[in-house]
Amino acid sequence: MSAAAFALEAAALACAARWGWWAGSGGATGALAALGSAALWAxxxxVFVSPRARVRLSPAATTFGRALLVAVAAVGGLIAGWGTFGAALVIAWLVVAVAEAAR
Known part of the structure; x- marks a missing residue:
């Protein structure tokens, strides 16, 4: 996995946490929701799509799972007010995924 892919995973995790903060309306509830949503995403x-996943999926299913999780995080970011960040995340992930597939 490339450093760019790792950075994008971290960005997706941030979007998931941002959605949790937004859904919990900030404060202590928002902090707990942010931790919970980030923990669930991570x-x-x-378990399913990391390079050391406990559940082995086919390469196609792994790629689909990664795309789905990035999309879910990006939509969460969009809903929580990070629309540009979420859109940039999806575009950057597509570029990195295509570049890594071409190797």
Whole structure:
């Protein structure tokens, strides 16, 4: 995995946390929701689509799963007011995914 892909995963995680903060209306509830949504996103990523995933999927299913998780995080960011960031995340992820597939 490239450094760019790792950075995009971190950005997607930030979008998931931002959505949690927004859904929890800030404050302590928002902080707990941000932690929970980020933990759920990271756990799902780690179990199913990370390079060391516990559940082995086919390469196509892994790519689809990664795309789905990035899209979900980007939509969460969009809903929570990070529209430009979410759109940039999806575009950058597509560029990196295509570049890594071409290797």
């Amino acid at each position: 756990t799902t990523w780690g």
